[in-house]
Amino acid sequence: MSAMIECEGVTKAFGGIVANNEITLEVPEGRITGLIGPNGSGKTTLFNSIVGYHPVDAGSIKFEGREISDLRVQQIARLGLLRTFQQTRIYSKMNCVDNMLISVPHRTQTYRTMFSKYPPEVTERAEDLLEFVGLYEKRFLISGDLSFGQQKLLEFAMALMNEPRLLLLDEPTAGINPTLINGLIDRLRRATSELGVTLFVIEHNMPVIMGLADNIYCLANGRLLAHGPPEKIQNDQRVINAYLGAHYYLDSD
Amino acid sequence: MNTRLRRTLPYAGLLIAGIAAPFLFPDYTFQFTVLWVMILFALTWDILGGQMGYNSLGNIAFFGVGMYICAVVQIGLYYDVAQYTASYGAVKVEFTAEQYFTGLAVGLIAAGLGAMVFSVILGWVVFGLRGPYFAIGTLGVALSAGELTGAWDYVGGGGGIALPIYPGEPDDRSLFFYALCFVLAMILFFLLRWIYLGRFGLAANAIRDDEEKAEGMGIHTMRYKTVGWAIAAFFLGISGALFGNMIGFIEPLEVAFPTVTFGLFMVVMCLLGGRGTLWGPVIGATLFHTFKEVTWTYLLGWQWVALGALIVVSVVFFQQGIVGWVKEKWPEKFGIAVDDRALAETEPDLDEAPSQRLRRQTEAAQ
Numbered sequence: 001m002s003a004m005i006e007c008e009g010v011t012k013a014f015g016g017i018v019a020n021n022e023i024t025l026e027v028p029e030g031r032i033t034g035l036i037g038p039n040g041s042g043k044t045t046l047f048n049s050i051v052g053y054h055p056v057d058a059g060s061i062k063f064e065g066r067e068i069s070d071l072r073v074q075q076i077a078r079l080g081l082l083r084t085f086q087q088t089r090i091y092s093k094m095n096c097v098d099n100m101l102i103s104v105p106h107r108t109q110t111y112r113t114m115f116s117k118y119p120p121e122v123t124e125r126a127e128d129l130l131e132f133v134g135l136y137e138k139r140f141l142i143s144g145d146l147s148f149g150q151q152k153l154l155e156f157a158m159a160l161m162n163e164p165r166l167l168l169l170d171e172p173t174a175g176i177n178p179t180l181i182n183g184l185i186d187r188l189r190r191a192t193s194e195l196g197v198t199l200f201v202i203e204h205n206m207p208v209i210m211g212l213a214d215n216i217y218c219l220a221n222g223r224l225l226a227h228g229p230p231e232k233i234q235n236d237q238r239v240i241n242a243y244l245g246a247h248y249y250l251d252s253d
Numbered sequence: 254m255n256t257r258l259r260r261t262l263p264y265a266g267l268l269i270a271g272i273a274a275p276f277l278f279p280d281y282t283f284q285f286t287v288l289w290v291m292i293l294f295a296l297t298w299d300i301l302g303g304q305m306g307y308n309s310l311g312n313i314a315f316f317g318v319g320m321y322i323c324a325v326v327q328i329g330l331y332y333d334v335a336q337y338t339a340s341y342g343a344v345k346v347e348f349t350a351e352q353y354f355t356g357l358a359v360g361l362i363a364a365g366l367g368a369m370v371f372s373v374i375l376g377w378v379v380f381g382l383r384g385p386y387f388a389i390g391t392l393g394v395a396l397s398a399g400e401l402t403g404a405w406d407y408v409g410g411g412g413g414i415a416l417p418i419y420p421g422e423p424d425d426r427s428l429f430f431y432a433l434c435f436v437l438a439m440i441l442f443f444l445l446r447w448i449y450l451g452r453f454g455l456a457a458n459a460i461r462d463d464e465e466k467a468e469g470m471g472i473h474t475m476r477y478k479t480v481g482w483a484i485a486a487f488f489l490g491i492s493g494a495l496f497g498n499m500i501g502f503i504e505p506l507e508v509a510f511p512t513v514t515f516g517l518f519m520v521v522m523c524l525l526g527g528r529g530t531l532w533g534p535v536i537g538a539t540l541f542h543t544f545k546e547v548t549w550t551y552l553l554g555w556q557w558v559a560l561g562a563l564i565v566v567s568v569v570f571f572q573q574g575i576v577g578w579v580k581e582k583w584p585e586k587f588g589i590a591v592d593d594r595a596l597a598e599t600e601p602d603l604d605e606a607p608s609q610r611l612r613r614q615t616e617a618a619q
Contacts, residue, residue: 051469077471089469091462094455095589102455106471114480117451137592142584162470 004029004166004198005050005081010059010069012042012049019045021222022059027166032192032199034213036206036233038243041219043202044086047168051083052076064165078107080165086174086202088151092144096135096154099143100126103158126161133157133187149176153184160191166198167191173205181205185212210234218242267442267535271435275428282427284546286499289434291542293492294519295526295534296441297485302520303528304454305481306461307380311391312489313516314398317509318371319364319490320497321402324414326363327356338409350420357417361494368490372482380478383464392512399510413504416497430499437495441488446531457481461529525567527574536575 005027012020019042027033035043049056050063052073061069063081071079091099101118130136133153138146143154152175159167172188173181185208191197203209209216210230217227220242226233233239271289275282294316301307328337331352348356379390403411419426448454456477459467467474497503510516518541526537541563548559571578580587 073468074471074473077469082471083469085466085469089463089466091459091466093462094458098455098458102452102459102467102472103470106473109473111476111480114453114456114477115448115451140588140590140592142589158470 002029003027004064005200006060006062006065007046007050008060008062010046010049010061011057012045012054013057018222020049020056023219023222023224025217025224025227027198027200028215029198030192030196031214032188032201032212034209034216034230035200035202035219036204036209036216036239037219037225041242042222043219044170045222046219047083047170047202050168051081074106077162078105080105080107080163081168082159082162082164082166083168084155084159084170084172086170088148088155088175090143090151090155090158092142094143095141096130096139096143096146097123097126099154099158100130100161103161105163129157129160130154132160132190134183149180152176153180153187156184156187160195160197164197166200169199169201169203171202171204173203173208181208188212263532268439271439275431279424282431283499284542286427286431286434288539288542289431289438290492290496291518291522291538292438292535293434293441293488294515295522295538296438296445297489297492298519299523299528299530299534300445300457300481300485301478303523303530303533304449304457304461305478307478308388308520309391309482310388310516310520311393311395311398311512312485312519313510313512314375314391314395315368315372315486315489316493316496316515317395317398317402317505319368319493320503320509321408321414322367322490323357323360323364323494324416324497324503325408326360327353327417328414330356330359335407338407338412338414346417348417348420353417353420357498361491364490364494365487366490368486368493369483372486373479376479376482380475395510395512395516399505399512402505402509409504411505413502413508415502418501419498430495433495434492437488437491442531442535444484449531453477453481458529521564521567524574525563525571527576527578527580530574530576530580533574533576540575 003026005025007023007025010020010023011018021042023042023046035046037043048054049069050061052068052071052075056069059069060067063076063079066079068076068079068081091102094102101122104118104122127136127139130139133156135146135150135154135157138150143151146154152172156169156172169188173184176184188199188201189212192199201209201213203212210233213230215227216230216233218225218233218236218239220238225242226236226239228236274285278285294312298309298312301309301312325334328334331348332346337346375394379387379394382390402408408414419429421429449457456467456472456474459470459472460474460477464474493509497508500508503509522537522541523534524537525541526535527533544563545556545560548556552559567574573581580589584590
């Protein structure tokens with residue numbers, strides 16, 4: 001099992017606040033890896049660093065063995081490394097099918113294909129993926145008019161349309177109605193098992209992430225606190241303390 | 254067949270109206286010509302302003318650049334431009350018919366290409382700006398382009414240039430320019446219809462809705478913006494060249510770079526008709542131009558007030574523009590509806606058909 005993402009000593013500070021402090025972690029191919037930690041622990045900052053949203057202060061980030069910390073967002077996306085946003089972001093004035101169509105992989109796009117139409121198999125794939133997330137009937141609606149949960153599903157489908165090798169999901173179940181969550185978890189698993197997409201997931205919902213991930217990393221105050229399989233993380237006293245805000249006592253132990 | 258006919262009808266109507274207009278109302282040929290120029294203004298502005306959400310207030314610069322490039326080419330092919338402009342028309346220069354048409358043809362092409370090159374260089378500088386900063390930045394470019402041209406003696410400075418005189422009857426002349434403007438507007442209209450239906454249109458809309466997301470999905474945003482602006486500049490450059498020749502005399506502030514009149518009209522026409530739609534700019538330009546001409550004739554003295562009132566009403570009550578308002582009122586006519594047929598079918602089997610097809614596609618892709 002080779003590592004898809006290898007972060008080594010990644011550090012990122014905003015002024016005096018060190019959001020990521022020498023984070024070293026690996027995301028293995030073909031698996032679902034979780035990233036947890038209390039609010040403000042630096043999870044989203046790490047995601048932003050990986051996808052090239054901002055330069056890192058120190059450390060190296062490798063994607064499939066290739067250094068990507070000096071590439072820009074679009075270049076990284078075209079390599080097949082994609083992220084979804086915590087505040088769902090879709091093209092809100094376009095309908096769902098158009099949202100899907102414009103999300104095709106852009107690595108092979110040239111000046112000539114800018115003006116071309118979409119072949120029928122691309123439209124078919126877009127509709128299949130919309131059906132996969134349960135939005136097929138609403139495919140001609142303006143995406144901004146969908147409910148928040150549906151927009152989240154659409155964003156997930158758009159990411160799959162891009163045929164990524166690795167997908168970073170920032171709180172995929174936040175704001176989704178509890179009855180839909182099971183369906184979503186099932187889709188996430190199938191994205192990995194059937195479509196071959198490796199997932200790296202930030203999640204606050206503990207039952208969800210414990211059931212979903214093969215391996216979990218826990219951040220606290222910008223540092224890597226613990227990592228291991230869900231059972232181990234669940235019973236790790238440091239993780240429990242971090243979530244309950246008891247880690248100051250821990251330091252004095 | 255029936256729906257197909259109904260869909261083709263507006264396009265056919267536009268073509269027929271364009272061909273018939275100067276023959277039905279020969280007295281208004283000049284007005285119709287200006288109308289096509291207005292439609293060109295609105296359509297070119299809408300590529301970035303409507304489809305991509307980049308509100309440029311400086312597109313008029315491409316119009317002026319094209320106008321001046323064409324004039325310099327037309328004269329420069331046969332005479333020394335500096336000498337020609339220094340004489341302020343005191344030296345009578347004659348152009349033969351052949352010289353006139355050759356000069357115009359070469360000049361129009363040079364105007365389009367020159368404006369395009371200008372837009373690419375300019376885009377490289379200003380596309381880093383977003384929102385209001387982009388609008389103000391481009392406005393500054395247009396204003397300074399006018400002032401700079403006015404201070405440049407080679408092209409006649411503030412005194413302007415008299416263009417070669419059309420070798421023929423005045424009626425032929427107006428028909429000639431009408432035909433050129435009409436054909437140019439139609440080429441642009443059908444070109445835009447074609448590219449808006451494909452990848453370009455979707456990418457433009459994606460940039461408008463959320464540029465950061467578009468970047469995150471790997472879309473070549475800079476490329477789409479540059480190409481969109483280059484298309485606008487190409488057609489505006491040629492429009493400027495044609496308009497300059499129609500007027501016969503060009504000068505920097507009122508004719509070539511009229512930032513506060515034509516430069517703003519193109520924005521208002523798009524807002525009125527419905528930005529980000531294909532027909533919006535055409536409808537907006539037609540209404541705007543008609544309204545403007547009627548008030549200029551019957552409300553003289555109050556014409557600017559009437560125009561201002563129109564702008565206020567359209568911005569306050571029709572923010573989506575006419576086409577946008579119709580779209581909002583009857584969304585199902587535009588295909589924006591829940592697919593009842595799919596809904597009526599039994600609950601789609603999520604575990605079977607689609608996922609198998611997806612898996613097959615994924616395997617084929619790898």
